Amino acid sequence: MEITGISEKYLKTYFNCLEDWSEEMKEAGNHKEVWYSKMKDKGLRVKIAVDDDKVCGMIQYVPIENSVVQGSDLYFITCIWVHGYKQGIGNYQKRGIGTALLNAAEKDVKSLKGKGIAAWGISLPFWMKASWFKRKGYKKVDKDGLSILLWKPFSDDAMPPKWIKEKKKPEKIAGKVRVTSFINGWCPAQNLVNERAKRAAAEFGENVEFQEISTFDRETFLAWGISDALFIDGKQVRTGPPPSYQKIRKKIARRVKKLK
Ligand SMILES: CC(C)(COP(=O)(O)OP(=O)(O)OC[C@H]1O[C@@H](n2cnc3c(N)ncnc32)[C@H](O)[C@@H]1OP(=O)(O)O)[C@@H](O)C(=O)NCCC(=O)NCCS
Known part of the structure; x- marks a missing residue:
């Protein structure tokens, strides 16, 4: 096993969250690829195992x-992921690969003269566990609901990071159901939610307005304080893990019914 930078040969697999086998991933569109092509000029670093x-x-x-x-x-x-499913290449977790990736990133950031690394995790024992970073020497520095922000400073003058919190929510509109999708592009799972919501909204024609807000633009992101999220009539839908197409459709249908 080797940790290296990303090369052309592995880009497609990287855009698919290492899940080339997954039918779901095919629904996520090309948002990650578009994000990558813009972010690589804004200092994005990727290491792969x-x-x-x-x-x-x-x-x-x-x-x-x-x-x-x-x-x-x-x-x-923004993301660390060691393939953990049985499908495709199989489960590679708990063999030290995550630690090796994190060590490589830390070494890289030090060589770039970064003053430290910040990372996110959730306070529950699944998905991206904050506790995993804690075991790697990261300290909790901020909290927003279940989302924990952690960091590891490399120099004494490093300033602790902070979550940027939600500033406003999308509003309801008269006579229609409004489906609002915030999409940054970095996460295929959230890109998948965006595509499913768009498809489901289109099924209801005139009764539903689909609003896609690209938060890649930092000004737009800062105006809302929301990066990736789905709202139906101003109410947030849980999207981690991504709800199925049918589930999203059902939620929209329930609101459409109330229009009459
Ligand atoms: C968090 C994550 C990156 C860790 O990757 P990993 O390769 O399993 O990490 P490691 O193997 O280095 O460490 C995991 C555990 O396995 C143990 N381990 C490491 N090598 C081992 C080995 N050879 N045999 C047995 N156990 C081992 C480690 O001690 C470690 O235990 P700890 O968690 O108590 O410290 C991985 O679990 C993951 O991808 N989780 C999902 C994260 C996610 O959802 N990402 C997407 C969010 S956008």
């Missing part, structure tokens, strides 16, 4: 100034 020519893990991090977190001179890990 390759075992016998198979990509089994990845970590991506960006200068915090270009992230959804407030801070300076740090890098922010």
Whole structure:
């Protein structure tokens, strides 16, 4: 197993969250690819773990100034993922690959003169566990609901990062159901939600307005304080893990019924 930078050969697998086998991933559109092509000029760093020519893990991090977190001179890990499913290449977790990816990122950030790394995790024992970073020496620095922000400073003058919190919610409109999707592009799972919501909204024709808000643009993101989320008539729908197409459709249908 080797940790390296991303190369052309592995890009498609990286855009698919290492899940080339997944039918669901095919629904996520090309948002991650578009995001990558813009972010690589804004300091995006990607490291991948390759075992016998198979990509089994990845970590991506960006200068915090270009992230959804407030801070300076740090890098922010938007995602670390070691393939954990039985399908495709199989489960590669708990073999030290996550630790090796994180160590490689830390070494890289130090060489770029970054003053430290920030990372996010949730306070529950699944998905991206904040506790995993804690075991790697990261300290909790901020909290927004279940989302924990952690960091590891590399220098004494590093300033702690902070979550940028929600500033406003999308409003309801008269006579129609409004489906609002915030999409940054960095996360295929959230891109999938966007595509499902768009498709489901279109089924209801004139009765539903689909509003897609690209939060890649930092000004837009800062105006809302929301990066990736789905709202139906101003009410947020839980999207981690992504709800099925039918579930989203059902939620919209319930609101459409109330229009009459
Ligand atoms: C968090 C994550 C990256 C860790 O990756 P990993 O490769 O399993 O990490 P490691 O193997 O380095 O560490 C995991 C555990 O396995 C243990 N381990 C490491 N090598 C081992 C080995 N050879 N044998 C047995 N256990 C081992 C480690 O001690 C570690 O235990 P700890 O968690 O108590 O410290 C991985 O679990 C993951 O991808 N989770 C999902 C994250 C996610 O949802 N990402 C998307 C969010 S956008």
